[in-house]
Amino acid sequence: MLANWKPQRNPFTLGVASGNPRPNGVVLWTRLAPDPLAPGGGMPAESVAVEWDLAEDAQFSKGLRSGRSFAIAGEGHSVHVELVDLPPDSHWYYRFRAGDAISAVGRTRTAPAADGSVDRLRLALASCAHYEHGLFVAYRELGEADLDLIVHVGDYIYENAWGVDPVRRFGAPEPMTLEDYRQRHALYKLDPNLQLAHANHPWLFTWDDHEVDNDYAGALGQDRDPEGAFLLRRAAAYQAYYEHLPLSRAQVMQGPWMRLHDRFVWGQLADLHLLDCRQYRSVQPCRPPGQGGSSNLAGCEARLDPNASMLGAAQEAWFYNSLSNSQQRWNLIAQSTLFAPKDGDPGEAEVIWTDGWDGYAANRARMIESMRGKANPVLLGGDVHAHYVANVNADDGSTIASEFCGTSITSQAWPQEKIASELPANPHLLLGDGSRRGYVAFDLRPGQLQADLRVFENVRDRNARGSSLAKFAVNDGKPGPLRS
Numbered sequence: 153m154l155a156n157w158k159p160q161r162n163p164f165t166l167g168v169a170s171g172n173p174r175p176n177g178v179v180l181w182t183r184l185a186p187d188p189l190a191p192g193g194g195m196p197a198e199s200v201a202v203e204w205d206l207a208e209d210a211q212f213s214k215g216l217r218s219g220r221s222f223a224i225a226g227e228g229h230s231v232h233v234e235l236v237d238l239p240p241d242s243h244w245y246y247r248f249r250a251g252d253a254i255s256a257v258g259r260t261r262t263a264p265a266a267d268g269s270v271d272r273l274r275l276a277l278a279s280c281a282h283y284e285h286g287l288f289v290a291y292r293e294l295g296e297a298d299l300d301l302i303v304h305v306g307d308y309i310y311e312n313a314w315g316v317d318p319v320r321r322f323g324a325p326e327p328m329t330l331e332d333y334r335q336r337h338a339l340y341k342l343d344p345n346l347q348l349a350h351a352n353h354p355w356l357f358t359w360d361d362h363e364v365d366n367d368y369a370g371a372l373g374q375d376r377d378p379e380g381a382f383l384l385r386r387a388a389a390y391q392a393y394y395e396h397l398p399l400s401r402a403q404v405m406q407g408p409w410m411r412l413h414d415r416f417v418w419g420q421l422a423d424l425h426l427l428d429c430r431q432y433r434s435v436q437p438c439r440p441p442g443q444g445g446s447s448n449l450a451g452c453e454a455r456l457d458p459n460a461s462m463l464g465a466a467q468e469a470w471f472y473n474s475l476s477n478s479q480q481r482w483n484l485i486a487q488s489t490l491f492a493p494k495d496g497d498p499g500e501a502e503v504i505w506t507d508g509w510d511g512y513a514a515n516r517a518r519m520i521e522s523m524r525g526k527a528n529p530v531l532l533g534g535d536v537h538a539h540y541v542a543n544v545n546a547d548d549g550s551t552i553a554s555e556f557c558g559t560s561i562t563s564q565a566w567p568q569e570k571i572a573s574e575l576p577a578n579p580h581l582l583l584g585d586g587s588r589r590g591y592v593a594f595d596l597r598p599g600q601l602q603a604d605l606r607v608f609e610n611v612r613d614r615n616a617r618g619s620s621l622a623k624f625a626v627n628d629g630k631p632g633p634l635r636s
């Protein structure tokens with residue numbers, strides 16, 4: 153441990169972030185990396201001491217609190233400061249110091265008290281940021297927006313290069329080791345728009361597949377490497393994920409596992425249930441022999457198997473408990489992918505994608521029944537690189553919940569002709585549009601949830617500005633989004 157380490161160069165190249173806001177605190181993050189893309193980030197082999205400041209103003213003159221934390225060598229010299237003694241519903245500025253170096257200033261807040269009367273929550277839903285597919289102009293808009301919270305539902309990084317006409321390059325092969333994943337996360341964090349979005353708002357997270365490997369399922373990778381080998385890779389990816397995000401100590405890895413699913417309360421207004429759709433799932437049904445990953449196919453009876461699970465039995469039970477215990481007016485259920493069914497065949501056949509909830513239909517049906525009669529369940533998702541707005545219906549046809557699945561920050565989508573051609577066979581899908589990249593901005597009040605589907609004409613243009621594709625509302629007590 154170096155108690156008085158003096159950096160020769162700025163070690164705060166990856167910015168600052170905050171996350172997991174609770175009524176009594178929030179997690180502050182940075183990672184020391186004077187040479188961010190080099191092995192070890194250009195840091196000495198030892199852990200080093202880091203100071204942090206928290207204040208009510210950006211000049212750090214009002215209500216200043218300071219403390220000492222550590223950039224731990226075994227955690228990539230990341231710093232996670234978990235504050236637990238702040239007042240609810242309070243706003244803060246923060247920064248880090250190491251020697252003479254001072255980080256950028258971040259802005260964050262705590263959640264309102266669980267029994268507090270809250271009249272508003274402004275929240276943004278983001279997913280799927282392929283670095284090579286576009287510039288992070290949507291993250292810039294998020295950084296500049298007036299928000300309480302950003303919820304990221306997965307594909308925060310991508311491990312693989314795919315798609316057409318890259319606007320920039322990873323400059324490295326697909327990551328396999330901890331050092332590889334650290335470098336990939338560092339590359340992302342060097343993006344100034346992503347840094348801005350992190351610095352200005354607290355975030356909540358769940359992941360999808362690309363934080364590790366395309367279409368992985370539990371302990372099995374896409375390429376069917378032996379289970380043990382994939383678990384090692386998954387552990388490396390999870391570790392790097394922890395090191396680069398403002399996650400809590402409770403999320404430190406336990407062997408190859410990381411507990412990510414969680415519940416966050418926003419006063420009497422909302423409960424946010426975050427689900428992990430990757431770590432515990434059973435293998436996608438109807439995999440052709442010798443093939444990994446997912447497929448689009450018809451006639452897959454195994455997708456109805458009640459033992460097939462997207463969440464795993466323990467998390468599923470946890471969710472039902474979490475939902476039953478909720479006292480809040482709205483239940484926002486953030487998970488990785490499109491929740492409502494989607495038949496990809498315009499004609500008689502029913503073609504489904506086995507990686508999504510359609511591959512785990514019994515698990516989904518149980519989830520829907522658990523939401524019946526609960527206070528305003530709203531599903532939030534991503535993964536499919538298109539805006540979808542849906543009625544979530546039970547088998548008896550009644551609408552139980554509302555769904556907003558956001559388009560990608562940058563990742564490329566299916567042609568809009570294909571997406572549009574699928575809609576008539578899926579009347580519960582009120583909108584499906586993958587023509588543009590963006591995110592969803594929500595304004596939640598006790599009586600109504602408003603959703604603004606944001607889009608950018610061209611994410612290859614660094615000056616692109618967002619606009620509204622469509623607006624929907626959900627009224628208290630009446631499941632089902634209405635176009636507004």
Ligand SMILES: [Fe+2]
Binds near residue numbers: 362535536
């Ligand atoms: Fe994605």
